[in-house]
Amino acid sequence: MTIRRLCGVLRVRGATDLLLVLLFGAGFAALPVFALLPSLWGFTAAAALTYVTDEVLHSRAPGFVRRLATLQLTRPLRFAVRTVMLLALASRLDASDTVLVVALAVFSAHFAMMMLYTAVHHAIRRRRVLPLVVRNLDMSELPIPRQPPALLYRRFLRKLLHLDVPAHAGLLAALFAGGRQFAYTGFALTVGVTAVAALALLGQYRRARRMPVKDEVFAEVNRQLADYRPEVALYFSFAAVSRDFMYQVNMWIETLEQLDLRPVIILREKASFRYLSRTWIPVVCVPKADDLAELELSGVKVVLYPGNAGKNVHMLRVAEAKHVFIGHGDSDKLASSNRVSKVYDEIWVAGRAGRDRYQRVRHAISDSAIVEVGRPQLSPIRLHAEHVPGPLPVVLYAPTWEGWSDDDCHTSLIPMGVPLIEKLLAENVRVIYKPHPLTGKRSAEAAAADKEIRELLRADNEQRGAAEAEAAVAEARPRLKEIQARLDELAGRHGGDDAAQLREARVPDRAAAAEWQELRAEWHRVFWETRGQVRHNVILKSLPTLYDCFNQADILISDVSSVVADFVASLKPYVLTNAHDLPDDEFRAAYTTAGGAYLLDRDCTRLPDILDSVRAPHTDPMSASRRALKEYVLGPDHPTSMERFNTAVNTLAAKAERERAQQTTDLAA
Known part of the structure; x- marks a missing residue:
């Protein structure tokens, strides 16, 4: 409990990250000690430890890094502390006055050039901020300069700070060897490379000054919209x-x-x-x-x-x-x-x-x-009659999130999520867990329940001997990544800032829609085939889609949300969580979608009987209610939803046109 509480305070995920934080702190605490002793080997080891742990924590524990920043222990300050301690060590080891003076000048120049670089970078970024961004309009006529190279532009402070490594390494090598050449070589590399980078960015600033002004941007966008x-x-x-x-x-x-x-x-x-x-x-x-x-x-x-x-x-x-x-x-x-x-x-x-x-x-x-x-979106959902069950019943658990306040909290995660998963695992089913994207954003309890459920599913996968499936998942990962990259390209997600997005905007080829659909279908096929038929799955990203998860499931367990209304289109059995144990009649009267649902009590005592509706479909007493509810909630099958939606748009547009014409006539009169 103490470790968990400490992880929460430091905003790290677990024992490994906590160990890194302790090593990070120990390294910085050791720097002044070894500098004043003085101990050259000890200081070198402590400095290397701080470099490595600082870098790793930025990727593994960004919350801890942000916590340091709120305490004014920013990354530049940490690098400056290490530099000052190095100069103190050199002084204690009786380095020559010339080396110390040159070292002080070099580190001062390095930090000064970093400030200049930062100012120029901010100036470029401000100039490249445009009043709007577009996609699928041809903006090639706008004279927007290219974004500066990523080497100069992205994560620039991180790169500049680490340019002190040659100077630090050179000075330490000189202290070990008792000469000056290593120090001067390191100093020259640090100052030289930093100066070259600053000059290169100044050249990019000259290009950024040619950015089009706001009126030019709007004139071109409005011209494109007028054509469309x-x-x-x-x-x-x-x-x-x-x-x-x-x-x-x-x-x-x-x-x-x-x-x-x-x-x-x-x-x-x-x-x-x-x-x-x-x-x-x-x-x-x-x-x-x-x-x-x-x-x-x-x-x-x-x-x-x-x-x-x-x-x-x-x-x-x-x-x-x-x-x-x-x-x-x-x-x-x-x-x-x-x-x-x-x-x-x-x-x-x-x-x-x-x-x-x-x-x-x-x-x-x-x-x-x-x-x-x-609901025109529901056409990809397959009907219950078209579903082919696997060796194990597939239960999709898709809880909603905790809401903006406790008044609208409908999530089952907090009161019953963990025991529900435990009982499902005891029933020997396959679980697809797809929480709402905002789960845990407001409630620490919901976040903790979500984390525990993921751990339960991971541990059960190991007990089921899912190593073979894990190997297949790893083998398929490069192909999935390749498909995702092409999907991003077809979606028009170009890299770069807003100005770069606007610069690359073009009218797309509508024929690419067919390739998009084929690639998404292939992505889903590869994904599910490599997961096997017994492995639990935690779905957190946009792919696989919610509706594709519907198609994989034999039964849905969810809370009061639009997920349930959409699932009704499949006519498959579904369960609504009744976390407050309201009487069945009262719950069904309060929530329309409960009319075709099995109701699950907070203690999940009804779960075995509910799962029988999947294992033995002839015992499914709610099937008739679901058929009636589908038309009540989603409307009739004919005419199609798309036809009804299109008609509604056309009718309202015609009404708006008539009112505009009448207003014009009235003004003329």
Whole structure:
């Protein structure tokens, strides 16, 4: 317990990292001791230890490094301390005054050139910050200089600091040998290489001064948009920008690409822009509200919102367009029937369940503003009748996260996640564990439960003798990485900063969509084939997709969330966690998706009986309820969801066009 508490305080992951931290601290504590004794061998060993542990901790324990920075023990300060201790050692060993003076001058010059380099680097970076970033528009006419080479530009401080190694090594070698030549050679290398790097970066600064100004950038983007003439916009913003939220946009991309009208995607945070999936649709990322008003979007008739966020008001003020909340999944959470949705012209839901959910919010949303459009994204989900079971039942456990506050905490991880996994392992099933991307972001208890579940699955894999599967996984890793690299390339994820992204933006070849689908299918095939049929899997990244996990599973265990509503499309058995042990009737009345679910109590006593529905399908009493619930939650199968969604877009766009024409007539009159 003491070690765990200490790891928490120091922000390290385990005993290995804790040992590195202790060695790191011992090394720095030993430097002044060995410098004053003096002990040349001891100092050399301590200095080498601090170099190595400092570097390793940056990659293994970034939380600890950030904790040091909050205590003002920054990396430059640590390097400066080591340098001062080296000079003290040289003085104690009676090094010549000339060597000491030259050493002091060299280290001072090195730090001075680092400050110059940092100032120039910041100046270049500021000049390369543009008011927007785009994808899938041809920006080749903009005269944007290339990004400085990665050797000069990326992680520059780390590289510059380590240029003191020749000087340190040379001075130590001179102290060992009793001469000066090693010291002067090391000094020359440190100063020479640092000076060359600074001069090279100054040359890059001259190029950066030729960056186009804001008006030029907007003029070119608006010219491209005028040629494309967008009619439908998907607008997305989220305050806590990260890849965790981009699924809310990515799930709608294929639907947008099939519309009759021309779509455009508008994002507000550059951090989220990096994780956008492949699409040929033009994408514009505009962080500032004033800049958003500069975009030429006069032809946009319908704006779609997959999320409720404060920055939505910057687009809602466009009165000429119709604004629609489409959400990012139907669920029984309060977020799926938020009174804030009243600000939109219409709210599009999957089926009758969504309409009823909003009608329960009295005096907030009118029934005429709700349109049932289905869930076009669910077409990749295979039906229960098409599923071929393996030797072991496959249970997908996909808990939701802890929410923004305790009031909306629906996750089962904290009250019952660990015992649930323990009981599943005792039932001899295969577990696919896919937690919500935000799991543990707010709650330390949820993070701890998540970590313990992963450890339980890892340990059980070892007991099952999954060494053969692990070998297959390792063998397939290079191919998966190769496919992922090509997928990133097709998605338009170029390396470099915002200016480099804008410089490389081009209109994509729509034929690449076929290659994209083939590669994703191959990625999933290789992934699942190499995992074998008994190995548990922890899914934390965007691939494999949630829907592909659905297709692998025989049964789902989840919490109240949109995951359950989507899984209903498969007609497979599913389980809702009833962590508060509400009476069954009360729980089913509160949550629509519970109508076709098995309910799992907090102690998981019902689990063996529930799993019988998978082992012996004829004993599945909830199958009829699931069929009825599917149409209620997701709408009818005919016409298809895509047809209904496309019709809703066309109808609302035509209404917006009529109102614009009427407004023009009224103004003329």
